[in-house]
Structure formats: structure tokens, C-alpha cells
Amino acid sequence: MKKVIVLFKNENNLDLILKSYQNLKNNFGFEILPIYIRDVAYKTRISETMITSGEAFKILSELEDDFIKKVKLKLVQYKIEHELLILDGVSANEIKDYLKSADLLMLEQGMFLSDLLIDFLEISFRPLIILRENVINFDNLAIVSNDGVKVNNSVYNFLNLFSKLDYETFPVLTWNFKSSNHHLLELLKNKGYNSLVMSFSSKFDSIEDFYLAANKHDLIIMGNLSRSFFFEKVTNRTGLNLLENLKTPIFIG
Structure with a gap:
């Protein structure tokens, strides 16, 4: 049995x-192990004049309680x-303990990278699926590759995790390669698959x-970002651009 933490x-x-x-x-x-992480930012009292105090605190807490009921x-x-x-405002490091008995982590990410996602990219030792605007499916896959070790590792883990994949040819998208x-x-x-290289420069x-x-595909496989990325966002690395601009789900192994 395989387990995904959602x-x-x-x-x-x-x-x-x-x-x-x-x-x-189904496929x-x-x-599933479903985990809800409470937002604790509004619970930190800074000043009686801030939104984190008094009636606003109560309203925000009740709103989140209502959303948990919806979940x-x-x-x-x-x-x-x-x-x-x-769980109340846990860090990625605390989720690591749950990942020890799981095969995969999945979460939704909006337009801007959250601190939690960045933390997972830094420390996660399990593959990660990042959902954007589209539901994940496995009909039309593609790989974004610079032929680095990290994308090679992602593809290797993907093929092992989804070994029953009914697929023949992987489009491989490259940028300035x-x-x-x-x-x-x-x-x-x-591994028994053909490849179709789509080169962009x-x-x-x-x-x-x-x-x-890339967005024409149902799922993009890419490598994790290097540690230097977290200190060099302004350099417009391809990986960062993908995370912020793709609408399709992303697999990082």
C-alpha cells in the first residue's frame, strides 16, 4: 500500500x-493521511492596536474553525x-515525522510561493506534488530537464512510484540547453520509454x-531547486519561474 500525505x-x-x-x-x-495546518499568524498578539487582538482575533479564529468543518x-x-x-502552525520539519511512513506529499500552492512550500523544498526527503489550478491526472505528462542530477532523480522516483503508468513517450522540454x-x-x-525533446532557447x-x-500538459516533472535558489530569487532561475508560472500540477522527486 502506498500513502500520500495531503x-x-x-x-x-x-x-x-x-x-x-x-x-x-483510483489509478x-x-x-490518504489528511492533515490540516492551522494558521497561527493571527494568534500571535503583538499589540492591542493590531488586528491580532480583541474581536478581530475571535473572528479570524471562528472563520478558520468554519473552514475546518468544510474540510x-x-x-x-x-x-x-x-x-x-x-495541527497548529507546525513547520515542515515537524511534518517530516509523518513523511517517514508515507511515499508522497501533496499540497496546493497559489501564485506566490508560501514559506511552508519553500521549507518543504529545502528539507523534504519524499517526492512532492504541487497543485496549481488544474486537477492532477496522468494522461499527458512532460519533463522539464536541464539534464541535472535533481531532475534525473525526480524522473527516477516518479517512474518507481507510478510503475503501472500506461505511457510510451515522454516529451522533454528544455530551456537554453x-x-x-x-x-x-x-x-x-x-526504463522502456521513448522521449521527444522540445528545445526552447x-x-x-x-x-x-x-x-x-509546459501548460499544455497534465503534469510536469522537474527537479528540486538548489539550496542557493532560496537566497537568489532575483536571478530568475528556470525552476523558480516554473513554480510561479505553471498552472499545471508539478511533481518534484
Whole structure:
């Protein structure tokens, strides 16, 4: 049995998350551990003049309580019998303990990267699915590759985790990749898959063309970001741009 930890936060798109989980369960037999992480920012009292105090504190707390009730009702609606685990403002490091007995982590991420997601990218030792605007499915996959170790590792973990995948050819999208050797293509061949390289470069294409091609797929596989990324956001790294501009779900292994 494979297990996915599904994280919920206040105001998440519950149907997006739970329909995505249904696809994991129906196609690959994943069981769920649903975890809700309470927002504790408004609970930190800074000043009696701040929104974190008095009546505003009470209202915000009640609103989140109402949303937790919605999550529980949605779990019932989707016939998920596992009890919702509710945690108060835990860090990614604390979620690591739950990941020790799981195979995959899944969460929704909006337009801007949350601190929690960045923490997971830094410390997670399990594959991660990031949901954006579209429900995950496995009909039309693609890989974004610079032939680095991290994307190679992601593809390897993806193929092991979803070994029953009925797929023949992986489109491989590259951006400003000039090397004549692409070792990832050999890995795919050894695993029994064909590859179709779609090359983009700043000399002939716009970055929007690259995003448009990526967004035509149902799931993008990419490598994790290097640790230096977290201190160099202004350098417009491809990985960062993908995380902030793709509408399709992303797998990072």
C-alpha cells in the first residue's frame, strides 16, 4: 500500500485537492493521511492596536474553525474515512515525522510561493506534488530537464512510484540547453520509454512560449531547486519561474 500525505490550509480549493487525491487512489492505490495546518499568524498578539487582538482575533479564529468543518464535510462527501489530523502552525520539519511512513506529499500552492512550500523544498526527503489550478491526472505528462542530477532523480522516483503508468513517450522540454549529451533520455530508454525533446532557447523563443508548451500538459516533472535558489530569487532561475508560472500540477522527486 502506498500513502500520500495531503496538506490542507485555510481557503484551499478543496475540490481541486480531493479530486486529485481520487486520481491517485483510483489509478495507483494510494491511501490518504489528511492533515490540516492551522494558521497561527493571527494568534500571535503583538499589540492591542493590531488586528491580532480583541474581536478581530475571535473572528479570524471562528472563520478558520468554519473552514475546518468544510474540510471534514468534504472528506465525507468524497467517501474518505480517514480522520482529519489538525495541527497548529507546525513547520515542515515537524511534518517530516509523518513523511517517514508515507511515499508522497501533496499540497496546493497559489501564485506566490508560501514559506511552508519553500521549507518543504529545502528539507523534504519524499517526492512532492504541487497543485496549481488544474486537477492532477496522468494522461499527458512532460519533463522539464536541464539534464541535472535533481531532475534525473525526480524522473527516477516518479517512474518507481507510478510503475503501472500506461505511457510510451515522454516529451522533454528544455530551456537554453546546449549539451550534445542528454543522459536523462538514456534513463528513459532503459526504463522502456521513448522521449521527444522540445528545445526552447532565449535566442529564438520567449519564456512565455516555454510556459505555454509546459501548460499544455497534465503534469510536469522537474527537479528540486538548489539550496542557493532560496537566497537568489532575483536571478530568475528556470525552476523558480516554473513554480510561479505553471498552472499545471508539478511533481518534484
